[in-house]
Amino acid sequence: DPAGFLGGDMGIVQIATDSDGRVYTGAQLNSYRRRQIRLRAKLQAKKTESARRLLAKRSRRESRHAANVNHVISKSIVAEAERTSRGVAVEKLTGIRARVRLRKPQRAALHSWSFAQLGRFLTYKARRAGIPLIQVDPRYTSQTCSRCGHRDRRNRPDQATFCCRSCGVVAHADVNAAVNIAARGVDGWGAVNRPHVA
Helix, strand or coil, X not given: CCCXXXXXXXXXXXXXXXXXXXXXXXXXXXXXXXXXXXXXXXXXXXXXXXXXXXXXXXXXHHHHHHHHHHHHHHHHHHHHHHHCCCEEEEECCCCHHHHCCCCHHHHHHHXXXXXXXXXXXXXXXXXXXXXXXXXXXXXXXXXXXXXXXXXXXXXXXXXXXXXXXXXXXXEXXXXXXXXXXXXXXXXXXXXXXXXXXX
């Protein structure tokens, strides 16, 4: 059995944050995505044949870039879990676009990122490394205190900060969510592997 789980929280401002506090993307990637969105809008406005060709070429380049970033993130998460004899717990990535409420500028970033691909990369790399990967229900992981379990929408005063209104713990919001996901991974693994009582 694994010695616990490394939780992974997927997001928009940061593509992934793990329960050990590692953030796997940052401002550089987000600025790249914003630049691509601006360039796409300019080309789409031209409506010429050459603009359409450039759009297709740029789209392929973006896909390669996203695949490379997803490869690096998934490799790093799985390597850390393997090094520490843990499994990997991630949120169910299906329906992430429907779940997340965002301001308009962030919506384009959400829809341009391949979360399903990141999930596939994590799955096959974990399988290849021989470590368990479990997908958990992510509901309320961002509103629940990973220390005392108190759940309240007001625990998230802003995007980056978690501040528990019960025990007072202050944490990075994505790290707090990832710790909750790791705990759900432990619970889920226990439920799957619990011997059935006759």
